[in-house]
Amino acid sequence: MSGRQRGSGMSNEVNRLLPRPLQVAVLVLLLAFVGGPVLYMVLASINSDLGVAAGEFWPRQLDPANYVRIWSTVDLGKGLVNSIVVAGATALACGLASVSTAYVLVRHAFLGRLTILRGLLALQSIPGTLMLLPVFVLFASLANILEITVIGTRWALFITYLTFALPFSTWIMVTYLRGLPRELDEAARVDGASSWRILTRVVVPLSWPGLVVACIFAFLLGWNDVLFASVLTNPDTRTAAVSLQVFGTSQEGGAIPLYGQLMAAALVCAVPVVALYLAFQRYLVGGLTAGGVK
Amino acid sequence: MRVTRTLAGLGTALLLAGIAACGGSSNGGGDATNGAGKTINVLIGVNNIYPDQQRKWFTDVSDAFKKDTGATVHFDTFASANDELTKIQTSVLSGQGPDIYALGTTFTPTAYATKAFVELTADDWNAIGGRDRFVPATLGISGPDKSHEVGIPFASRPFVMAYNKDMLAAAGIDKPADSWDGLLEQAKKLTGGGKYGLAIGYADSFDPWKFIWAMSVQAGNPLVKDKKAALSDPSTVKAYQTYLGWLATDKVVDPASVGWKNAQAVAAFGQGKAAFLPMVSASSKVTLDKSSVAGKYDYVTMPTIPPGMTSLGPGGVAATSILSGDNLVVAKYTKNKALVLRLIKYLTSAEQQDSYYKTFGELPTNAEEAKKLQSDPALSAIVESASKSVGTPFNGAWSQIQLALVDVVVQSIPSISKGQLNEAALNGLVQKAQSTAQSALDKAK
């Protein structure tokens, strides 16, 4: 994909959106803005804790052993597995649910459609701190009624994140699907295809870029949440973000904060997400032709 | 395209399997004392100074208890006091959660107020080996009175003050003062050349109220009496002026400490940048013994003569520390009370308390075991402080009052970092804290 674009330099110039000097300036400025603190994190992760506490930027003493220690002190391995499983499942399920919901909302007129659309956005304005106790009570009651364990399992997190991610992901797909020409799925319908078939065979292949973004947001919601995860998990199902927080906040009462390990652990936690993004971003390119309409 | 779909399908299957892999793990029913197949859940603060040792301790306890009763002990940890509160609230509200909570002593009144924890009857006390197996002082914050107790003392963590012996000797000071005014004078002498007399964590979420409380109690004001708050009492205002003045006007504290939590104050002391480090527990020993002041420091009890006075105030108490440590409380919703009490009996037994002390450096609450440590010279200050600790007011509103006390310090930080201690502004903040505290007390039941 990218090879083809690189090969045809001419069409690439046509695709240019910003004049080259402006583009370079923007990239440099933003890289500095983002990179500065990130560089500091990297340096702090190999610095001694006293050095970080003393406000050093360049470490005087290198201590790369932090990257080894975190696997036992932060319990990072288990956390990462839990996070990947929960956030990954959330992303996949959310992608599927949001594309089908959005498809119905965009392509079919029915009573209450606008209400649903607005309601979905309004749901985003509910503060998490308001929902924490009620969600917990609900899960606890469900567990009592159905006589199953809910709290402490990954299911509880999965269901919670899936639901909280759904409205936003649906909206992403709504805006994306609106940009797709109606003729394509109408043609399929004329051919007698069922709604499900149109969805999986026509709509989904065309909406990879939107779908990837919707999945990324669902994934990140699960990946970064601490509020719900901290009460809905136990040590075995704890996510990486909670492990980090547990490690970072439990240093009251005498110890020097273990900045180096915290930074190292945070960076290690960022790696899987960045890697996933790198893997999926080839779907983030290129307009309608990329999805394979041709 | 097909590859992608296969991959996606495979991924979905794996992830769903991953979720399912973690199904039911906890809780058994029934109530017989035979614990086979049952699980006791314990919530305890995470120990990051000794993470590996704590994990090993969890396994050891679980193994020993399994051998004894057949039941499994499952430990869950909380990271901070905030986490602890949230866990308590969600569990109480939903009626499910850990069977045993290891609570910071100051949260015991709050836990008591929820009525969600077992009030220990004489039989209950007997089941855990008798009330008199504990050091009497450690029972001081177990309940409002002897017949209504929920907290079982588990570990004692009194606060003391570390001091740098070399710095004091160099300044010709033979021992730390026993009054706050005297400490200030010494601190002034010790400040200079990039070093400071005191290391204080002004941005800590808990330290500030412990200072204000101690100075007030010593002057004769317990802050809460007969459901009346006394936060705007002159003795308390004086305490604030002293505590904030160290940085604002006396300048015996590193100006950067307006951003410090307790840990950073410990770090500064460990780098030899401060002579006194008040309000630390014995757990600071691990850090300090690895720092540049190893072997050059010692612990002593904090001053007990309130600021502006030469002896205890009228009705004052020579409190060296809040009654600090961990209490165990048992949730009323537990289905295995007999097993739970048996576990507590095991945890508070002399040999368990001994190994706990040896592993984590926290003082035993078991009287027999505590006696053994009394003669250890390295511990003298800490053991002394343990015996002179005083419980904070036993009221369900205490955590709100605590927060109100700290809020005064938080809102004063911008002005003290400019070197100002505005009396009118301070009075305004103290008044606000007083009314917050009083309205919380008015709601108390």
Next chain:
Amino acid sequence: MTGTEVVRRSEQTDRRAPDKPSRRSITQRQRPLWMLAPGGVLVLVVIVIPLLLALWISLLDLDQYSIREWIHAPFLGVKNYVEAVTDSDLLHSVWLSVFYAVLVTVVTTPIGIVAALATQQAFRGRGLIRSVFLIPYVLPAFVVGTIWRIILQPDGVANRTLGHVGIHPGLWLNGPKSFWTLVLIQIWASWPLIYLLALSGLQAVDPQVHEAAALDGADWWSKLWHIIGPYLRGPVALAMVIAFLHNVNNFTLPFVLFGVPAPDDVEVLPVLTYVESFQNFRFGLSAAMAVCSLVLVAIPIIVYLRAVRLDTADDPDTRRREA
């Protein structure tokens, strides 16, 4: 059932379909409303029911004394709401939160759009740059807060570096400057949200549009404004709504940066409600505060939605014809 199974099954049913001569006309198309069901059930169970529960709690005198049997907590009616409005920091916090959320949204929007425009066409290293841009958004808010707290300590790296060039900024994490600290850090942490959505919007641009613009000889600005702009309108308007709401409800960042009790200048709404419920045990009062904020935030959002016609956007085909 896995995704692949579902697909395979539908293939089977589809293969049978042509046998039946049931070719529907397009106007009478079937409406697969059942596809809304899974999402609907989830939202109902995990959001709507807890929300109703929260509304109910906001009418109760629920505190540490009544929490165990919360169903029997005394009914207060609107008293919590009265207390929230008249006798708490609620209004101050609402003002802070809204002001801060608007500021952050207004600043991050152009940053995100420009970043998306700059990384749209392929160049060497684009994948890496796109990934780096994502990092602030990938780090948990707890970590972002911790890093910045370390950087902005009174004796931290920021003040030291600025001190070398003769600037002594003083306190970042308390006092009047703390508000701007919060704004700055939230900008740092949240602009990739707008960036990602703007980037996804750009993917919908038909490549022929570029060629047509090049043939017309349009300069870059008018190409952006007249041709690319309409594609971005929907995603960016959505991103702004979401960014605003996320900012208003952002709890972890101010909590980690400033701790509790929070300095007055950064006592934003989520922190206030958190402290009121989880520290002060005033669950009823806290729920009332949160509901007030919900109403105060939801109304402008609905007005905005109508104004940008996000939910009734024109058919894309007509839009393209206009362009």
